[in-house]
Amino acid sequence: MCEANAYLIEGDENELIMEAVDRIEPEEDGIKLVSIFGDQKFLKAKIHSLSLVDHKVFLKK
Amino acid sequence: MCEANAYLIEGDENELIMEAVDRIEPEEDGIKLVSIFGDQKFLKAKIHSLSLVDHKVFLKK
Numbered sequence: 218m219c220e221a222n223a224y225l226i227e228g229d230e231n232e233l234i235m236e237a238v239d240r241i242e243p244e245e246d247g248i249k250l251v252s253i254f255g256d257q258k259f260l261k262a263k264i265h266s267l268s269l270v271d272h273k274v275f276l277k278k
Numbered sequence: 279m280c281e282a283n284a285y286l287i288e289g290d291e292n293e294l295i296m297e298a299v300d301r302i303e304p305e306e307d308g309i310k311l312v313s314i315f316g317d318q319k320f321l322k323a324k325i326h327s328l329s330l331v332d333h334k335v336f337l338k339k
Contacts, residue, residue, distance in 0.1 A: 219280035219330050241328040253331060264325060267302040269280050270314060 220253045221272040226265055231275070234260065238274060248276060281314045282333040287326055292336070295321065299335060309337060 223238045224231035235258050240251040247261040265275040284299045285292035296319050301312040308322040326336040 219282075219333060221280075221330055239329065239331045241325075241330070243325055243327070264302075264304055266304070267328070268300065269282055269302070269330070270300045272280060 218253065219269070219272070221267070221269065221274045223250055223274040223276060225260070225262060226275055226277045234258065234276065241274060250274075279314065280330070280333070282328070282330065282335045284311055284335040284337060286321070286323060287336055287338045295319065295337065302335060311335075 220237040220239050222233060223235045225234050235250050235252060237252045238250050239253045242249040247259055250258045262276040262278050265277040267274050281298040281300050283294060284296045286295050296311050296313060298313045299311050300314045303310040308320055311319045323337040323339050326338040328335050
């Protein structure tokens with residue numbers, strides 16, 4: 218499975234926001250994350266970068 | 279490996295832009311895609327959505 222972990226970049230630290238992220242949907246004022254289990258999270262953030270081979274999604278405020 | 283294919287949504291059609299995408303980096307005026315082979319593409323587009331389990335990245339102008 219190719220789900221990823223989503224991290225929020227805060228200064229020099231990366232805070233783990235959600236594991237096993239499947240779907241990522243940027244919206245008007247933030248971003249929606251949906252895990253492979255169907256859990257949803259909405260964050261007032263945007264995509265900084267993705268590294269799919271590393272299974273990592275980086276978000277920033 | 280968890281690379282994905284990147285598609286540009288154009289009307290009802292999805293145009294395959296790049297295969298085997300590893301890194302995705304939104305920039306000021308577009309988006310940079312880097313494949314697992316190191317190929318780079320820059321597109322004047324933004325992320326519509328990602329479906330990691332399906333290995334799909336959808337972009338839109």
